[in-house]
Amino acid sequence: MEERKPILSVKEVYGGYENIQILHGISFDVFQGEKICILGQNGCGKTTLLRAIANMIPFQGEVVACGLSVKKAKRLEVAKTISLMTQMHSLYFSYTVYETVMMGRYAYQKGIFFSSNEKDKKIVEESLKQTKAWELRDRLLTELSGGQLQRVMLARVLAQSPNIILLDEPTNHLDLKYQIELMEYLNEWVKKGERCVISVLHDMNLAINFSDKIFLMQEGRGVKYTSVKEFPLSILNEVYGIDIGAYMKTSLKKWDTLEKNGVKI
Numbered sequence: 001m002e003e004r005k006p007i008l009s010v011k012e013v014y015g016g017y018e019n020i021q022i023l024h025g026i027s028f029d030v031f032q033g034e035k036i037c038i039l040g041q042n043g044c045g046k047t048t049l050l051r052a053i054a055n056m057i058p059f060q061g062e063v064v065a066c067g068l069s070v071k072k073a074k075r076l077e078v079a080k081t082i083s084l085m086t087q088m089h090s091l092y093f094s095y096t097v098y099e100t101v102m103m104g105r106y107a108y109q110k111g112i113f114f115s116s117n118e119k120d121k122k123i124v125e126e127s128l129k130q131t132k133a134w135e136l137r138d139r140l141l142t143e144l145s146g147g148q149l150q151r152v153m154l155a156r157v158l159a160q161s162p163n164i165i166l167l168d169e170p171t172n173h174l175d176l177k178y179q180i181e182l183m184e185y186l187n188e189w190v191k192k193g194e195r196c197v198i199s200v201l202h203d204m205n206l207a208i209n210f211s212d213k214i215f216l217m218q219e220g221r222g223v224k225y226t227s228v229k230e231f232p233l234s235i236l237n238e239v240y241g242i243d244i245g246a247y248m249k250t251s252l253k254k255w256d257t258l259e260k261n262g263v264k265i
Contacts, residue, residue, distance in 0.1 A: 007032045007196050008053070008065050008164055015052045015059030022048045023059065024220045030164075033190055036198045037207040040217035041240060046200045047086065049217070050166045053198070054084040066163050066194060079107035083162035085153050087169050097144070097152050098137040101127055104159030127158040130185060132178070146173030154182065158189075165189075167199040171206060179203075183210040204244060 006029035016022035022045045030036055038046045052059040055070040055078055063070045065081050083104070095103075104127070105120040116124075128134040131151040141149065150173045157165055165186070171179040183206060190197050201207045207214060207228075214231050216223040218239050224231065236244050 011062040013061035022220045028225050030196045034196050034212045036213050037211035038200045038215045044217045045220040047168050054082050076107045082164045083157040083160040084166040085157045094140050094142050097139050101155045101159050104156040124159050127155040131155040163194050165197045
């Protein structure tokens with residue numbers, strides 16, 4: 001039987017900012033169709049790892065995506081393969097929603113000057129509709145709420161037509177309905193072709209319900225990488241410093257109490 005090759009391979013990655021080393025020898029493989037969740041406390045290097053994978057910061061080691069070395073490949077080739085959505089804390093520009101999502105098609109332009117064709121327009125429209133942002137297309141980014149902006153930025157990621165999507169807190173600012181719809185959409189997206197999704201999440205319920213594997217980080221190092229079903233809860237408790245299972249059970253009991261008291265759930 002032919003050995004299955006990973007769609008993304010991260011080997012001994014070290015990196016950080018200026019003279020501060022944040023990542024210390026990170027290694028893991030992701031295969032076609034997999035959804036990976038990166039967990040860990042704030043400041044452990046989750047966002048830095050995503051930025052290294054996308055070749056947005058200098059790093060030592062090797063990242064190979066769909067057979068492409070991200071350090072050796074041209075930036076536009078990497079953009080066709082990997083799309084990263086980071087957290088946006090502020091905006092310093094004022095484009096319309098449609099213009100912003102169309103920027104996701106930049107890697108596919110042939111000439112020096114950006115000009116969209118019918119294929120680009122179709123992909124942008126589909127991306128906006130998939131994220132429930134089509135009705136916002138003529139609005140300025142500066143007019144949007146946090147949740148609306150998050151959906152627009154995800155639409156731009158989808159418009160890149162990548163093989164690998166990297167998401168840094170993708171459900172931030174989204175209400176519960178949109179959180180679930182987003183994760184369910186990614187569940188379907190990842191099944192089509194040579195694709196995978198890597199997300200940084202803080203919500204344990206989302207991580208458990210919508211991921212195949214968990215990559216747990218602590219102080220810039222990989223602590224554990226295995227399937228959700230086989231992940232030892234004791235390691236999560238140790239890294240986070242709380243009894244996560246007990247907390248989840250207490251929350252569930254409160255919901256049970258509400259239901260017993262006649263509150264419709």
